[in-house]
Amino acid sequence: MTQTLHAVPAGDAIDATALKADVLKHLTFTIGRAPEDAALGDWRMALSFAVRDRITESWLASERAAREAGAKRVYYLSLEFLIGRLLEDALVNLGLAEAAEVALRDLGLALGEVVADEPDAALGNGGLGRLAACFMESLATIGCPAIGYGIRYEHGLFRQQFEHGRQVELPELWLEQQHPWEFERPGSRLRVGFGGHVHQVEGRTIWHPAEEVEAEAFDTPIVGWEGQWANPLRLWSARAVYPFDLNRFNHGDFRGAAEPEALARTISRVLYPDDTTDEGKALRLKQEYFFVAASLADILCRFERDFDDLALLPEKVAIQLNDTHPAVAGPELVRLLHDERGVEFSRAVEIARGCLSYTNHTLLPEALESWSEGLFGHLLPRHLEIIERIDAEHYGAHPDRPGSIFEHGEIQMGTLSFVMAHKVNGVSALHTELMKETVFEGLHQVHPDRIVNQTNGVTPRRWLKSCNAALSDLITETIGAGWVRDLSQLERLEPHLGDGAFINRYAAAKRANKAVFSNWLAGDYGLKVDPDAMFDAQIKRIHEYKRQHLNILQTIAAWQAIHDDPQADWTPRLKIFGGKAAPGYHFAKDIIRLINDVAARLNADPVTSKYLQVIFLPNYNVSLAERIIPASDLSEQISTAGKEASGTGNMKFALNGALTIGTLDGANVEIREQVGPENFFLFGMTAAEVTARRAVPDHARRAIEGSAPLARALGALRDGTFSPDEPGRYHGIADNIAGGDHFLVASDFAAYHAAQTDVSRAYGDRETWARMAARNTARSGWFSSDRTIRGYMGEIWGAAPLID
Numbered sequence: 024m025t026q027t028l029h030a031v032p033a034g035d036a037i038d039a040t041a042l043k044a045d046v047l048k049h050l051t052f053t054i055g056r057a058p059e060d061a062a063l064g065d066w067r068m069a070l071s072f073a074v075r076d077r078i079t080e081s082w083l084a085s086e087r088a089a090r091e092a093g094a095k096r097v098y099y100l101s102l103e104f105l106i107g108r109l110l111e112d113a114l115v116n117l118g119l120a121e122a123a124e125v126a127l128r129d130l131g132l133a134l135g136e137v138v139a140d141e142p143d144a145a146l147g148n149g150g151l152g153r154l155a156a157c158f159m160e161s162l163a164t165i166g167c168p169a170i171g172y173g174i175r176y177e178h179g180l181f182r183q184q185f186e187h188g189r190q191v192e193l194p195e196l197w198l199e200q201q202h203p204w205e206f207e208r209p210g211s212r213l214r215v216g217f218g219g220h221v222h223q224v225e226g227r228t229i230w231h232p233a234e235e236v237e238a239e240a241f242d243t244p245i246v247g248w249e250g251q252w253a254n255p256l257r258l259w260s261a262r263a264v265y266p267f268d269l270n271r272f273n274h275g276d277f278r279g280a281a282e283p284e285a286l287a288r289t290i291s292r293v294l295y296p297d298d299t300t301d302e303g304k305a306l307r308l309k310q311e312y313f314f315v316a317a318s319l320a321d322i323l324c325r326f327e328r329d330f331d332d333l334a335l336l337p338e339k340v341a342i343q344l345n346d347t348h349p350a351v352a353g354p355e356l357v358r359l360l361h362d363e364r365g366v367e368f369s370r371a372v373e374i375a376r377g378c379l380s381y382t383n384h385t386l387l388p389e390a391l392e393s394w395s396e397g398l399f400g401h402l403l404p405r406h407l408e409i410i411e412r413i414d415a416e417h418y419g420a421h422p423d424r425p426g427s428i429f430e431h432g433e434i435q436m437g438t439l440s441f442v443m444a445h446k447v448n449g450v451s452a453l454h455t456e457l458m459k460e461t462v463f464e465g466l467h468q469v470h471p472d473r474i475v476n477q478t479n480g481v482t483p484r485r486w487l488k489s490c491n492a493a494l495s496d497l498i499t500e501t502i503g504a505g506w507v508r509d510l511s512q513l514e515r516l517e518p519h520l521g522d523g524a525f526i527n528r529y530a531a532a533k534r535a536n537k538a539v540f541s542n543w544l545a546g547d548y549g550l551k552v553d554p555d556a557m558f559d560a561q562i563k564r565i566h567e568y569k570r571q572h573l574n575i576l577q578t579i580a581a582w583q584a585i586h587d588d589p590q591a592d593w594t595p596r597l598k599i600f601g602g603k604a605a606p607g608y609h610f611a612k613d614i615i616r617l618i619n620d621v622a623a624r625l626n627a628d629p630v631t632s633k634y635l636q637v638i639f640l641p642n643y644n645v646s647l648a649e650r651i652i653p654a655s656d657l658s659e660q661i662s663t664a665g666k667e668a669s670g671t672g673n674m675k676f677a678l679n680g681a682l683t684i685g686t687l688d689g690a691n692v693e694i695r696e697q698v699g700p701e702n703f704f705l706f707g708m709t710a711a712e713v714t715a716r717r718a719v720p721d722h723a724r725r726a727i728e729g730s731a732p733l734a735r736a737l738g739a740l741r742d743g744t745f746s747p748d749e750p751g752r753y754h755g756i757a758d759n760i761a762g763g764d765h766f767l768v769a770s771d772f773a774a775y776h777a778a779q780t781d782v783s784r785a786y787g788d789r790e791t792w793a794r795m796a797a798r799n800t801a802r803s804g805w806f807s808s809d810r811t812i813r814g815y816m817g818e819i820w821g822a823a824p825l826i827d
């Protein structure tokens with residue numbers, strides 16, 4: 024939204040006039056405010072409703088077209104949708120961004136400020152949730168009939184604040200104000216049961232739940248590029264069947280009277296903030312079953328409205344499980360077909376498998392969900408029976424199979440998902456291969472054609488067109504605007520990479536973004552940075568396998584090297600960090616504190632701060648990523664090889680012309696293949712070498728003995744350099760790296776340190792750097808989520824677009 028508009032094209036002028044009128048109409052009749060009394064939030068609401076009107080037209084038309092075509096629909100079940108803000112995205116996709124700028128200016132407002140007033144819908148933790156949001160936008164852009172199903176958490180991912188460098192979690196309050204993009208659907212209410220018992224009645228199995236809650240839908244239309252199609256995101260909210268106990272109230276038991284409502288709402292109250300550890304909490308399982316049961320009932324109701332032969336279900340319904348979190352969908356669909364509709368059990372399993380497919384997003388053992396038979400059977404007694412029968416049938420069909428759905432008294436949700444899916448996919452080529460060799464090795468033997476790869480992608484609308492106008496305009500000027508819908512067209516930039524003028528304009532676009540970002544940093548954080556310094560960013564959830572501690576350790580070594588020779592020709596660098604740690608993940612929280620303590624020390628260092636500054640931006644979320652990525656020169660993708668299933672931030676950075684320093688992990692491998700090894704700063708062990716290195720006794724101590732910079736940097740962690748008031752504060756981190764070092768920080772340090780030196784040297788040659796950056800953009804077409812979704816449509820769902 025940064026560029027100033029000169030002569031307003033005719034179309035925009037008309038749009039601007041119409042939009043202005045609609046904004047004023049909504050301000051008056053929907054918000055009930057006179058312009059002179061309206062606050063920024065009121066104007067935002069009025070504009071949002073005016074834009075929503077336009078989306079709704081497209082949405083209802085899409086719904087009508089899908090029904091008339093009797094089209095197969097895709098149902099994306101995800102416990103997380105990390106949407107971010109929607110106003111700017113909607114304006115850009117409707118081609119109304121310029122018109123809105125003019126309309127608001129006429130009303131004395133700046134669109135940028137109105138946009139920034141919207142709270143992020145932070146209904147996700149990280150990669151998995153954001154991928155689901157990118158997928159919804161691509162499904163609409165492609166015109167594929169689809170519905171996203173999830174939970175309408177009252178509180179999304181916690182707000183992060185720093186107190187003395189420590190992460191503090193505060194409740195997230197996105198629903199404090201009205202959420203203008205959703206439509207409440209009282210007519211959609213349906214019951215979801217828990218607990219109770221199972222009875223046999225005349226050969227039929229009847230489940231009598233002990234408790235019931237009501238699920239109510241809230242629909243948010245997601246519009247695609249050029250507004251040709253829109254699909255709903257249907258989020259369920261839990262409420263009590265009988266919200267208010269008048270009897271208790273009349274007896275003065277006011278708390279008791281409100282209890283039913285409070286208890287029921289707990290299910291959709293808050294997002295679980297863990298993104299790698301299976302807590303195994305009962306409420307989490309209730310959340311998983313709640314949204315799955317509501318969604319499947321809704322899906323069958325929609326199917327039976329138009330079709331009465333259940334055998335047709337796999338031809339009309341494709342259900343994607345976003346990781347194992349919705350895995351109970353398998354037994355639930357069998358229950359709905361067998362128990363409630365009388366379909367023979369094995370046939371019901373077959374039909375269900377024909378509809379279901381499952382995506383795995385992590386190989387980390389602690390992230391693979393399993394539920395104790397006790398807890399699961401208590402909450403879902405009938406589903407436990409059904410899973411036992413599914414497992415028995417699978418064993419019957421494959422007696423040579425390696426394992427069972429039940430291991431050590433726990434239901435393995437990954438195995439259940441695999442057995443109940445007709446296709447299982449990984450999210451990058453390397454990850455998919457590792458799935459076949461590790462967690463699903465046995466099942467892959469039994470079902471050799473079930474696992475396929477669908478390398479992740481990101482939507483180029485939000486992650487280039489919308490967040491980086493400077494670069495987008497240059498690209499459109501150079502190759503036309505077709506790239507926004509078909510990102511492979513970026514390769515048409517190749518012939519321009521030899522043109523110095525184009526490269527200068529490319530560098531100027533990046534420089535302009537860095538200037539905007541630097542002013543924002545100065546304004547909001549009082550940090551004065553040089554926009555010509557290299558902006559080096561690592562923004563993602565804090566986790567040992569992502570190795571933010573390797574990054575800060577190398578930063579300490581760089582700082583010590585500058586101190587050794589302050590006169591040398593150092594390349595100025597700003598290290599940008601952003602990311603939340605799961606509240607219970609104390610090691611990750613220590614890493615956050617260390618980075619903040621190092622930042623405090625380095626930024627105040629009169630000798631080195633002109634060459635090296637560090638900032639940890641609090642409350643990293645989608646909107647902050649949209650601000651940092653266009654202004655970044657270097658993208659840190661330094662995970663221990665074999666641990667990052669794909670990564671998607673890596674794709675966003677490459678698309679926006681940041682060069683990657685990274686390991687051969689996840690989608691880094693494919694990014695390097697696409698952009699060329701000469702345009703990627705590779706370092707470190709491969710996944711196979713990681714496995715081998717872990718077998719080496721004392722691998723960390725050996726690495727430390729072999730690297731003086733490493734040993735010295737670790738020394739600074741031990742001697743209180745960054746915590747003079749508590750010298751032992753970082754002994755835990757130092758001991759971890761020098762001890763077991765499970766994620767091989769020590770063993771990859773020297774290679775990383777050397778690669779960072781190469782990066783500094785390369786940055787010194789600005790024209791070459793800019794050409795390398797431009798080549799990254801030109802060759803990032805593959806990483807569009809449109810390409811990913813077309814892969815799912817063709818190889819997994821058998822779904823077709825309804826717009827050409």
Ligand code: 26W
Binds near residue numbers: 149151154298385391
């Ligand atoms: C049970 C707790 C829990 C919650 C979320 C365990 C695991 C998760 C997610 C699977 C974690 C996640 O976000 N994984 C990330 O998914 C991205 C999208 O595919 C990948 O790009 C990342 O590499 C992967 O870490």
